[in-house]
Amino acid sequence: MEIHRQKYFGKFGGMYVPSILETTFDELTQAYQEARSDPAFWDGFAQYMRSYSGRPTPLTFAENLTGYLGGAKIYIKREDLNHTGAHKINNVIGQGLLAKRMGKKRVIAETGAGQHGVATATMAAKFGFECEIYMGEVDVKRQRPNVFWMEKLGAKVNVVKDGTRTLKDAINATFRDWAYSMETTHYVLGTACGPYPFPEMVAWFQSIVGKEAKKQILDVEDRLPNHVYACVGGGSNSLGIFSGFMDDKDVELVGVEAGGLGLDTGKHAARLASKDGKIGIAEGMKTVFLQTEEGQMMETHSISAGLDYVGISPILADLHERKRIRFEAATDDEVVEALRLALRKEGIVPALESAHAFAQAFKEAPRMGKDEIIVINQSGRGDKDIFTVADALKDRAWEDFIIQKAEEYRAGR
């Protein structure tokens, strides 16, 4: 029996989709491929990103960090300066325009850290879609401010209490919604994961980051960087910036996963940088997952909700296997330290997710020559992490403030 295998990136990817969703995926694939071959679609998207999200985002020379670390020249791509504070909006506006083209009335999405949920709720408000967001109970607890904004933007936030109550369970819950709402609804998947065409489509919308970054570094330095660093959860910001340099073989690409409490503790989310990842099939794709010997998906750990994911983009799994991208991991402690340094030296506030890329770059930059150039993708801003960061820094004044605030609320009830 001969069956043609397609939609694969090397041996990863595919469309492991229940029968009920097959027609929906066919429609989506067709709409995506039509949009992709229509230059006017990309132009319209780029225009929207300029007028609504403030693109192009700057490439900032980190003069003080460069001097402090004493090695390579450090540039930072400022995705934190997007509207809604992260690169997530790029993909969301792209899919929103596609959903409009397809005549959908409602959008649904999963979210981990909440950045993708906020971006989707924002897009829905702007485009006039009805919106529901699925978010794991664990993530709701650590990212309450994002839940607040999603609700204020008019989205309904569904708290997912199944399984590990994190991102993967939110993805499953969103697929379940889609299995009976597909006629009116588009699923705005937030990362370069899931069944085809999502990995490729999300990477395509995020490639706007890499296109800009390449032009910007050539403008100021008249040469390409030696190394590019990005944090890796599902893989959308890293694929975004890496895409600009993918064909430039001399540019080293470094993906930084969540090392959590350390790779030897089992409490991390490093699928490729650790030895714990194994090829498997879940969430509609074949890729590397953190799973048990029995093929059950495991609980992952990271200080950052956005990197706390059991699988990884099939495109990244393939690029890892082909050795185009080097994968490393930064621990929770290293990340908090990197965040502290970025704040003090450059006056920037990277999200805990993005701070993983900073942490790895900070480890390696001092060993590099002064003639080398590195670009770090600051995928998002850290304001949303104020509770987690304050805890990590054991900030007593903040604790006192929260206690006082709680007492005020209690007295007012």
Added chain:
Amino acid sequence: MLEDRIRAARKRKRLLLMPHLVLGYPSFESNRELIRTMVESGADIIEMQIPFSDPMADGPVILKANDAAVRNGVTTSQCLAFAKEICALYPETIFLFMTYANVPFVYGLENFVKVAADAGILGLIIPDLPPEEGAEYLSACERNDVAPIFLFTPTNTPERLRVLASYCRGLVYCVGRTGVTGIKTKIDDALGAMIQRYKSMTTLPIGLGFGLQSKKDIDALPKDVDIAIIGTKILTLHNEGGAKAVGQFLRELAA
């Protein structure tokens, strides 16, 4: 083999009953008692689900049972050994496995199909493994005489149904509405038309599932339906009233 067994059973009975259970939930001991009750109460085919941490096509009731079984540490090897024991105990009853693609993939697809076949399992339902992704699976099924069962759903185009039918063996698992397991299917003329559409695509026996709730539903099923598949309702009854409640319900349906 599965198709022949179903046709033989169908000669004795207008409508076959196919209840479902999750292996290792709440325990294998409880599964034993439940299966004995099912067999004694008129079940013709029993669908045994090997639990998975991420059952994307299941609704909340079956999902919770999967979560619990996974947390209990249920292994694929245990499920295969259990199937061997049960198939030997009830040779007149047809047993199928339902699971998600990662379970056999990690166990070793070829080996999984072979061990399941040796245990006496006659068919496999893997909702997230469409034929395009299942070349190895399909050939393993063919070699081991196990039926790969695919789902016909209301959203599939006639072209797609034809493709699914060409790979499907034993029976077709028909879904009467969109959505995941556990939501009620409306039994009406539209359902009758849908079943006719399915029927025109295949000569295999027709099983209808996803949301059958009562004797009334079963009695009103279009005559083209050969098998009533009952999943969530059985699990809910079992959660609330144990094997006894399931037995009572099945006897009512079989009456």
